[in-house]
Amino acid sequence: MFSTPETTLHLLDLLGGWPGALVAQQSFRHKTVKASFQRGFWFTVVVNLLAVGWWLKSGWATTFLP
Template sequence: MPSRPPAAPALPSYLVLAAFVALYVGVWVEWPFPVWVHGLYLGLSVVVFVVYAVDKRAAGRGAHRISENTLHLLALAGGWPGAIVAQQSLRHKTAKRSFRAVFWLTVAGNVVAFVLLATPVVAVLVG
């Protein structure tokens, strides 16, 4: 029987989350953006945490699972901070390398989109 790959260590994930919080606050102070953006990140993070918990429970029962594509789309939309907390606290989706690779691409995509939309970067690049 093949052994399961080791789970990803928690510290790098939490460091990425802390770096994003610092970036987020810095951008907000310099270029204030609408309050609903705060609600979007917070709300989606809570939803994603719950979705991970439901999927973990389904996995333990052998029940119908939530698709990885759904998890990735929710992360890309802004729920990735909640996904990091869920992955580490629930120990769910931390061992499958292909999932983790796509997950980190969704994180990068969301952060890039955030910077492009919340700062004058686009105007500088285009102008």
């Protein structure tokens, strides 16, 4: 078995993988108690949502969306 560094998990969260990570955390009860990991996780969620909100509001989304 191998272990993935927490920084890699947070990078994947930041790149938009946080919904899957949230489901996996709840399904497998993994990293749900470690406070430092949870702080990092929720920080990446907020940053990701702010970035998506900015992207939609800035008009850049019209470049990619019909």
